[in-house]
Amino acid sequence: MTDNEALHEHRSFWQHAYGAYSPDAPLSEDLRVDVAVIGGGFTGLNAAWQFKRDNPGARVLVLEAALIGFGASGRNAGFSTKLFGLEPELVVLRWGKQRMIDAHHYLEKAVTHTRELIETHGIDCDYRHAGLMRVSYSSAQLARLGKTLELYESLGLAADMQWQSQAQLRQRNDSPHLLGGIREADTGYLNPCKQVRGLKKLAAAAGVRIHESTPVLDIDNSGGAVVLNTPSARVTADKVVIATNAYAQDAPGPRSLRWRQLPLWTYQIVTEPLSDDMWQRLGWQGREAFGDNRQMLHYFRPTVDGRIVMGGGDVQAYSGSAMQERPSTAAWEHCEAHLKWIYPQLRDVRVAYRWGGPVSVNADMVPEVSFIGDERMIYAGGCFGHGVALSHLNGRTIADLLQGHKSELTDFWIVNRKIIPMPGNTLSCWAGRTARRMLRAWDWWEERSLKA
Template identity: 45%
Template sequence: MSALNLLGNSDAVSFWEAENGDYQPNQPFAGDADVDVAIIGAGYTGLSIAREFKKDNPGANLIVLEGQYVGFGASGRNGGFNMSLFGLEPEVTIFRWGKQRTKEAHDYMARAVSYVHQLVKDNDLKSDYEHNGMLRIAYTPAQIKRLGAMSEMLSGLDDTGQRYQFLQQDQLGDQFGTEVFQAAIFEPDSGILNPIKHVRELKRLAEDEGAKIYENSPVLNVDRSADKIILKTQNGTIKCKKLVIAVNAWASQIKGIAKIRSRQTPVWTSQVVTQIIPEETWAKIGWADRASIEDNRQMVHYLRRTKCGRITIGGGNVAIPNSRAMGNMDTAKIFSALENRLRWMFPDLKDIGFDYRWGGPVSVNLDMTPEIGFIGDERVIYASGCIGHGVSLTQLNGRLIADLLLDKKTELSEFWVVNRKAIPWPIDPIGFACINAIKSGLNLWDRIEEKSLPKGM
């Protein structure tokens, strides 16, 4: 097992990857190099930075070093929601940062959703992209009450008056063959994509701009001194003028930059996918508009249709890895809870089987707010804290970080998450206890709000 084979069990292969498995990774890095910019991590963040930076600066040398293969991390295994949610919840952002910053964050996220949508259109990306909107649903009176308050808050942040619509149960009953959806907020400007296809397309675009991407090339150490930054891989040494650490939930494992350890902690979210659902069952389920769905829980469930006639559902309870180990998560109970939840949502699926179960890490900051910043000095840039809402965020962050690398002062580089004051995570075992306490509190909140649901939901 390589230093980064961190998923550690057979649940590692996502449905997306299993369905699109004929992938040839690039050669590992070997030898010595001296480059302008090195990026560690080839997910949406790393690949977007590479493309944007090289587009503006074609003469510069830029390399991306990926420990496994493109899309091994969250970018190849997520739900594929191109969505505008920032951080954990708008209530949390407003509580921590106030209305003005929450509005700026929501505007950034709206821009991020359009950025991804436009990128797909402009480059004809084969990402199975669909722009059908997203529903945030409530099942119980307590959740409806919070949803109403959230709807008002979101509408207050929206200059267009178009971004959010509140739907009652009868309107949802027209669309879905289920009675459990009691109310929803519909956000039309939102989409879904196939994550593994998309990340491979981002690789292609970055290479088209001239970025050099090496796979199976874990960076084992970073050595920074006043006049140089040196990266070590198994078979090589890279000297770079600037470095971006785009490893998401793996940040606490980067050796040589101690300050990064306290920035975030990894949290594991799980997903399952049904067998192909027969047409006659789809006719009963409805869901013809194909909007993606999240529920209004603290431990949110996210579900969507796939192109090939299945449903994926993810979320619910999370698993907490030790930030030094990351693998071998026991998620059997989480998988079966997801399967039960879906069968409960759609009684016509009561006998449906599930073909794939997998999980992956998201990066969580203590104040549930994404962060981009310089570490130590302006030669090293770091991004973290997607909190499970990073498909759009990380790609626009790529443009933002390219601006930082180019020393450009732009509207994006002025976004307040850049070099924000972050609350440090205590290191393990206190950090581990902290994240488990947060998880227990959020689970309890959901249990209280859902006590009227059937037992086991």
């Protein structure tokens, strides 16, 4: 397949690199199950698998509209980090110090849970626990990043964080534009498509029944059990998990599913494999992932075959279904220009693939795990662009909720928190675009010295 054909298909680099993949057959017979999960991403598969492990006799089903890993779980950059919603300053401002501390601890558990899952069960997803750098380009950004570290320190959350001066950074990463930053040791990155399909294998081996190309067309919770209609069959379930992430607006069912979140599109590129000589010239010693502290952040990471995946710098809000692909030449051109600004050494390096995907954002930019109506339906969403580790642990939390267990996880304050409804689709899009303009203006202001 040529690069153009891959682009035309809008598959992510990871989905393309995965190679041949045989989806499980669509559902073709009516079923009665204990738990039905809608959505085959990290959240849905881990919830299904964890529940089945706790209840080997239970009938557990996953229905995926397209392919396992079709959504954000097969498209993301693979950063398994402790980032949560917006910047920590804003979380503290809106939710207070204790909730910021609790969120950070939940995310620490999430990174550990994801890593242990991979290592214990031998998921072949190229996981590297290499750490994360948060970097700044301008003195205004650097001053803000310094305050962020002070905040983490004051809350007792900085045990694995270390300030890096410009000289220290340049020893690890030879870009002329990095002024300084924070090194966070206890994070990693993975190949998301291998990971989500590894989770599928675990779930299937435990006895979870999985059907792909099976969109749930309607959720009816008006009777004693919940009934899901799909194109060829009907499922009756005692409990349902709605793990549809940025696609939740499309999932017909209780009205409150439609106003919980907005899909925002973010875009990525990957280079061709770089030569050893080029890696030497980049001076990217530890091969840790890194991202900047702009409002519209950019992120960078190596792949096992020596490429750089890079994305961000903008988000786009569109009205209509998130299932519809939304290519953005402008976003991809921005990514390439920014990558080559960071590393002028890459001037002649070719970009091999470009892709995008929707993240789930809600009105207060903080994730949720909630019962919908009553305890028969559980929904998770709003993970923003920080859902790799979080959605894995949310899967475990959902498994506890399904069993009516009260645990440290189900006590986390995002579980059944109060939700601010999003306005209708058009107004949400307008609000998303306005927020985008404001954040871009903030970045412009902090980077005006670079432009001069």
